[in-house]
Structures are given as C-alpha cells and as structure tokens.
Amino acid sequence: MSLIKKEKGKKVKYSLLRGMQDIFSEQIYLWQYIEEHARKIFDNYNFQEIRTPIVENAELFLRSIGEDTDIVEKEMYIFQDKKGRKVALRPEGTASVVRAYIQHSLFNNPAPQKFYYIGPMFRYERPQKGRFRQFHQIGAEVFGVNSPSIDAELIYMLKLFLEKLNINNLIYEINSLGCKNCRPKYREVLFSFLADKISQLCSDCKRRFEKNPLRVLDCKVTSCKESLKNTPLIVDFLCQDCKKHFISLQKELDEMNISYTINPQIVRGLDYYTRTVFEVTATMLGAQNAVAAGGRYDDLVESFGGPSTPAIGFAIGMERLIEICSKSLVIKTKKPFVYVAYIGSSVEREVKKVVIFLRNNGIPTETAYEKISLKSQLRKADRVGANIVIIIGEDEIKKSVYRWKNMKDGLQGEASLNELLELIRRRYDTE
Numbered sequence: 001m002s003l004i005k006k007e008k009g010k011k012v013k014y015s016l017l018r019g020m021q022d023i024f025s026e027q028i029y030l031w032q033y034i035e036e037h038a039r040k041i042f043d044n045y046n047f048q049e050i051r052t053p054i055v056e057n058a059e060l061f062l063r064s065i066g067e068d069t070d071i072v073e074k075e076m077y078i079f080q081d082k083k084g085r086k087v088a089l090r091p092e093g094t095a096s097v098v099r100a101y102i103q104h105s106l107f108n109n110p111a112p113q114k115f116y117y118i119g120p121m122f123r124y125e126r127p128q129k130g131r132f133r134q135f136h137q138i139g140a141e142v143f144g145v146n147s148p149s150i151d152a153e154l155i156y157m158l159k160l161f162l163e164k165l166n167i168n169n170l171i172y173e174i175n176s177l178g179c180k181n182c183r184p185k186y187r188e189v190l191f192s193f194l195a196d197k198i199s200q201l202c203s204d205c206k207r208r209f210e211k212n213p214l215r216v217l218d219c220k221v222t223s224c225k226e227s228l229k230n231t232p233l234i235v236d237f238l239c240q241d242c243k244k245h246f247i248s249l250q251k252e253l254d255e256m257n258i259s260y261t262i263n264p265q266i267v268r269g270l271d272y273y274t275r276t277v278f279e280v281t282a283t284m285l286g287a288q289n290a291v292a293a294g295g296r297y298d299d300l301v302e303s304f305g306g307p308s309t310p311a312i313g314f315a316i317g318m319e320r321l322i323e324i325c326s327k328s329l330v331i332k333t334k335k336p337f338v339y340v341a342y343i344g345s346s347v348e349r350e351v352k353k354v355v356i357f358l359r360n361n362g363i364p365t366e367t368a369y370e371k372i373s374l375k376s377q378l379r380k381a382d383r384v385g386a387n388i389v390i391i392i393g394e395d396e397i398k399k400s401v402y403r404w405k406n407m408k409d410g411l412q413g414e415a416s417l418n419e420l421l422e423l424i425r426r427r428y429d430t431e
C-alpha cells in the first residue's frame, strides 16, 4: 500500500491501513454514549469490567477458536516478538477473559462471576460494509452457571441494551449445538451425509470435512450452501440433558416475552461453543448483518487447565451498532459553552483566571491562545459554537464586571464573575 495518498487535493504522507478507521468528531460522542449505556446496564446486572491485553500468546486463540475456523485459518494477525514468541492481536475477547479467569483463580470467588469488556479486536478479513480489520466489541461473559436461566437472562440483557438505544427491528435466533456426549454421534451422521456430497464442496470444505465436519456448515460459498440444504440437523441429535436445557431456555424466553426463532443452521464461526448459541441480526445492515452473537462454552475453562466451569457470553459489534443507531440516535455534540474574548494584552492574566474559574466550576470554556482582534475572536466563538461570549478589557477589570453576550438570542449585559457563573449555570443546565 502506498504511503502517499491524495485526499481532497492534498497529499497525505501516511494514511490508514485498509479496514481500519479513525473515530472522532460527532461520531465519537455516539461511541462514548453507547459505551456509557453499556456500562450502566451491565452494572445493574452485576457485571464487572475486565481489561485484558490486545496482544496475547497466539496459541490462546488457535486452541480455543479452533484450527479449522476462518478466523484461525485466514484472519489472524500473528507475528513473532523480539524473542521469537508467536503472539497475536486478539481476534475476539472470550479466550482472553477465560485465560484471566484461570490465571487469577477467579473460580475461587463465588459464582457467578460476570465480566464485560469494551475494546478493539483484529481480524484480517476482506474489508466491506460492516466488516473491518480493526473493529470493536462490547462483550459480556458469565462463569459458573449451568442453569438455562442465565442464557435467557443474557439474551434479555442484550435485548434491553439494544431497545434502550431505540433499536427494535432485530431478529433473535437461537440454536443448540449439543455437548461432548451428543455431538460425536451427530458428527458421525453429518460425516456420512457429507461424504456423499464431497465432490460438490469447495476446497476449504473438502479439507474441513476430514478434520471438523461441523465447520462445513459454516461455509459462506453459495454452491456449498446449495449442496447442504438437506443436511441433518444437530437439534435432532441432542441428548436428554441438552434437549432439556434447550427447551427450558425457550420457556424462559417465552416468559420474558422475547420473540425469537430457532435456526438450526446456526453453528457459529468459533469452535468452543456447546449447547446454546444465538445471533442477533438486522436486515438493514446488508450482507454483514450480525449485530451481536454468542453462546455457551462449557468446556473451555477446563480445556485451558481450569476447573470444570460452565460459561456463556456474547459480543456486540460496535461498528454495526453505530451504523444502525447513527440515524435514530441524536447525541448532542459537546462544544465550549463559553468563549472568553479579550481586548489588549494587559488583561491576559485576568482572562486566564476567568477561564480557569469557569472550567473549575464545570463550564466548558474556550479562549483565544494567539493574539487576534476582538472581531476575529467573536468570529471564532461563533464557529466553535459557543453559547455565551464574555468580553474582557481593562475597564471591565477595573470595575470587576464583565460584558457578556448570548450568541443564540443576542441578549447581552454586564455582571460580576459570580453573577455570571449563576447566569451561565442556569443556561448550561437547561440547554
């Protein structure tokens, strides 16, 4: 990729890597709002934030997500560090949270242990609308609960989170992938079914068929999808316990008035799942329509050397969420509320004091840092969107009263600093 890129007639020396984005200006307020919204809701459900590193031992992901998945086969950012260790940029959050859960013996704390995270993930995918190489997830993970009540509660919490952002037209789909007792039998049946179709499958599927036939069901190639239309479904092979779990989940979702459909085709693109899996999609998003997804991973903690611990979680894709919200959710852009303009350099010290006084009293305040005319300062105040301008000259300092002007309605007057603060506070609180 060229480092020199032309942008609006200007030569830019360095530009973004493909599939990566800068988030700023109006957009950043939407991001902050949504992050804050997640924190509030997850707090109420007794989740604690966890921050894990962005770079981890690559094996952590290779082993948990699975060698035959698209993420591991094609999309990992893997490199060697200076000591030759194989490290990776995290492609998702679950594996790291599981590592932390075991490493810090969090299983000794009373169950359930509930964690949430917000942060960037990396997958070297072909970028397209809604698909990035650096994207962000808000994720939640719960450890130590076997009961399907937690599956239902997580889906409920996710729905609440989305609905409070005014997002309603979403499709909730669930499935069960069984467990280590019933899946091997299904695997055998699937294997025989696929053996008859093998010549019609793509080269990736031919390879996956041998090692992990379930992954074939996840193939995005149209001709494979066509050949797999009448595939036997895992829900028909669930053992008694998995069946009971799945039926109880449905009952709880019904009781919570959550509309969902059972989609037996959902296998998810990561290998660690057991029993419940779910996806939330939005048709308006086009091809990359999954806003959030998750499921149980009851064997993962044990397979990483921890005690046998049931677990479940989900992750929301921030970029896709923002795409849906950006029209329906109007967030007030933060602007300086007051602009302090001044006449003559002799008053600079006093101006600084006023600026600090206002800022310390919680009023977003801006001023001119360079020496420019009053006219230019007023123009600047208007351009940055300030609501009130305070004008300070030598006379004002002598009298200890300051001129002010409301930029929105044109009202103006004179007031002492404390009176000004009162006036500004009243307006700031109501606007």
Ligand code: HAM
Residues within 6 Å of the ligand: 091, 092, 093, 094, 123, 125, 130, 131, 132, 133, 134, 135, 136, 137, 139, 140, 141, 269, 290, 291, 292, 293, 294, 295, 296, 312, 313, 314, 315, 316, 317, 318, 319, 320
């Ligand atoms: P996932 O389905 O791979 O699951 O990703 C979850 C969400 O992240 C997707 O539904 C999508 O919204 C977003 N996403 C994934 N890849 C991209 C991308 N390249 N560009 C933009 N958004 C993307 C997981 O990551 C699991 N760790 C979820 C989980 C948590 N399961 C249990 N606990």
